[in-house]
Amino acid sequence: MSVLANRALVLNRSWVAISTTPVRSALSLVYQEIAHVILPDTYETFDFNSWADLKLAEGEHSIRTVRWEIKIPEVILLRFYDRVPKREVPFSRRNIYKRDLYVCQYCGSRPGSRELSIDHIVPRSQGGKSTWVNCVLACTNCNAYKANRSLVSASMRLIKQPRRPRWPARFALPMGSVRTSWSKFINDRYWNVELAE
């Protein structure tokens, strides 16, 4: 069975998709009465016992425990949690480009992505870390000029102080790993944001 088939979509109490979780931990949440299972076709909700009582279709994948052979839950609904957790924007090359809008943060030029690279403001050789506040886009010229120097010794200035971006992070579902039964639960806004990238 694929890894995909081993995850369940997690909805908060307001039926907003907030994450996915391995099927076993989904069942554990249901067992602890923290969540119910949703049958995507009918939106019926099940507690652990009523879910465990469901008949398995011929050849259907299931989870075996010592006492039960249980239908795999594809969607669970948290009974009490009603927030949408904020995700931090992942620190990635792509997101640095996105934050800095393809603009060299030293001279303000927009030479195109091939002429831009990521510069460590405090150079790594001087202990500078790879973080949102120490990495900016720099054009080839600025990068070569700054080289392994600090801002002060290179007499350079940033056009703005870099920060962790605050745009809404993508819903953490990689494309292609979505069960068809999930699609009706996944918030349109999140979904469109992901497709637009």
Ligand SMILES: [Zn+2]
């Ligand atoms: Zn530049």
